[in-house]
Amino acid sequence: MRQWPSLLTVLLFLSPLIAGDVAEKPYNESEERYSSSTVGLLKLLELEMEFIKNLKSYTDLLSAKANTLQDFIDSVDRGTEKSLTEREKYVSNPLNAFGLMRRTHQDWPKWHNYINNTVGRDQLQSLDDILTKAPDSQDMKEALVGMQRIERTYGLQACDLAKGRLQDRQYDTQLSIRDCLALGQHKFQEGDYFRASLWYRMALKHEPEPNAETFNEILGDPLKDLKLNYAKATIIDGLIEELSPGNQSQKIQQVVDVTEEELHKSRAAELDGFVTYLLDQPDDDLAREMAEPALSSYEIGCRGLYPRRTNLVCRYNFTTTPFLRLAPLKMEEVNHDPYIVMYHEVLSENEIEEMKRRSSEMSNGWADMKEENSTKLRDIVCRHCFWSEQSAVRERINRRISDMTGFDFPLTENLQVANYGLGTHFKPHYDYTSDGYETPDVLTLGDRLGTIIFYASDVPQGGATVFPRSRVSILPRKGSSVFWFNLYDDGRPDTRSQHSVCPVIVGDRWTLTKWLHIVPQMFVMPCKPREKS
Known part of the structure; x- marks a missing residue:
């Protein structure tokens, strides 16, 4: 139980959060969001320039x-x-x-x-x-959610993020006082009062910025009500810990409802003392107080904490197709059961540049199917498109996929190009038909037997492809690919193929994806029934 100074009994007066002054406009799901891809963020940077x-x-x-x-x-x-x-x-x-x-x-x-x-x-x-082209409030909200996702998925602390430290790497950039304030406001509104207090704390501890007095006249003073909101978040977090669920809502609402005028009529000086007391506590001690919830298998994988596999080898594959006898491919075993392998140096720089040139018309990629008459906003996974234009490079890549997998499909088939953005991710999912999701062309081509993903960029931090049920995590490596089966040999779904994409911390995640359907493999890979593991 936390021991606060006696001001706890006074702090039921605090002012409400500062309301945003940007008018909401109707949300259009098809509209490009700058935050959803580095392609969009580059456009935004060019717009600022x-x-x-x-x-x-x-x-x-x-x-x-x-x-x-x-x-x-x-x-x-x-x-x-x-x-x-x-x-x-x-x-x-x-x-x-x-x-x-x-x-x-x-x-x-x-x-x-x-x-x-x-x-x-x-x-x-x-x-x-x-x-008129500036990000709207929904884009800003998605950027805040992306930052929150990075923070939570990787267990990063506000005191490190604010100072430019991401995991074990120090960068020569820092968040501004208004950046910290915006993150604190968002977490408060989301009910994450402890993290809100940590971000308010970093805003309060921020060094005065150049020309602050002049800028504040135009942009507003970020310090206005900041002490109140910091104390408010701290006390509400304490109330949640100390009160029974039945009494929490009423007490929390009391804290939120009391106005600034009521504060100044009471003991404003005590607020300064209370905030000073809080700011005197070491950042590391406060960070340690945060009781992190039990990690999911997905989060464990994103942090690279799965146990290392043994009895895995790297070798040249020269047996899948006759062509590989002349030009074998570098293959790395990632997991035996289920079968997951990586191929290295299978995508060239020229092919990557061609892929990017062919992906100018990208659209939002979604984590969920659109529900009829639903007003719920879906999470944007990335920006993506299908490489459908006739191209010798695309056909060459498809031929390479056939050599790697031994599967049969037209070499003119489309490939999906995807680019991820600020904290975007793909939650754990299956590539086969499941959970109300029906794979395209399932009636003519059958379900998705296998998946192959090419990594068209290096990602210095984050962005792993994770298999939570199989406890396998794969870091993107430019020019490499990963291949796995989604179905058993008899066509039944293999739930161990559940996979996800972790948020990118630092880097530009480009991928090229191909789904391989079961019907065209009828004579290539005969049915071999087996029991599930």
């Missing part, structure tokens, strides 16, 4: 205008004639008097028009156009 380019051009024009006005001021500034006598002497000279009369009659209106003339109209119009 365009925004800054126009802003620089606009400020240059403003600066030129300000310099012109300053030149005019310097030319007529009468700062030397300060006394009445000096001013009388000045206007008593007919040259000065006439110049004064002419300037005020002829020049003033023109300078007034110059001042009122808006400079940089084209740049302002461009900025307006760029603003």
Whole structure:
């Protein structure tokens, strides 16, 4: 049980969270989300670069205008004639008097028009156009969920993330105070009060940023109500631990409902003392207090904690097809039962570049089927497309798949290209028909007998393909592929083929996927009934 200072009895007054000021717009599932792929995030980065380019051009024009006005001021500034006598002497000279009369009659209106003339109209119009392409609130929410997924899946701490430390690697980038605040607000709204308190804490401990005072006038002061929200999240988390479920809701609502005005009427000074007490606690001690729930097999795999397999070998495969006798493939055994293997150096740089060139029209990939009349928002797994254009490269890759698997299928068949984004993942699922999901072409081609995934990029951290039931985890390696069976030889589903994609921490995950159906293999791979393991 946590021991808080006596302020616990006072902190039922705290202000509600700061509401967002961005208007919601109707959510269109088919609309591209920047956060769902690195392709989208690159577009967003380019959009920001365009925004800054126009802003620089606009400020240059403003600066030129300000310099012109300053030149005019310097030319007529009468700062030397300060006394009445000096001013009388000045206007008593007919040259000065006439110049004064002419300037005020002829020049003033023109300078007034110059001042009122808006400079940089084209740049302002461009900025307006760029603003319409900015991420909407749903995209922002998905980015927050992605960050939350990375944090939870890998057990990362706010104190490390905020300072640019991801697992055991330190990066030369840090989250801003507003980044920390946004993550804290999201976790509070999600009911994760302990993590919310940790993110509020990092916002409070953040070093003052350059030009903070000026920026706060435009963007709002991130410190406003921050102490209140930090204390609120901390106390609510304590209430959840200490109160019975029947009393939690009422007490929590009391904390949320009390206003800032009520705080200032009571003991605001005690709040400062309480927050100071909390900030004095070491970050590591607070992180250790977080009772992490029992890890799922999927999370264990994402963290690379499955036990190592033994009796596995790497060898050259030259027996699957006659062609491999001339050009054997490097094959690595990953698991014997169920059978999972990797092939290395089977996708070249040129083929990867061709694949990316053919994937310009990507769409959202979903974790779930669309339910009729459902308003529930589905998780976006990635951005993907089917490589359907006629291409000698695609046919060559399909021929290679046939050599690796021994399976028969038209070499002109499509391949799926996928690119993952900020914290996106694919939850544990099956590739065969199951759980209300029917595989495409199942009536003509049968169910998906096997799956092969090519990795078209390296992923320095995260992004593993995990088989939770088989306790196998495979890290992406550029140019390699992984192959497994989804069905037994007699066509029955093998539940051990359940697999998932872990969130990428750092890297750009590109994959090329091919599903191999059972009907075309009728004479290639005869049915061999066997009992399930």
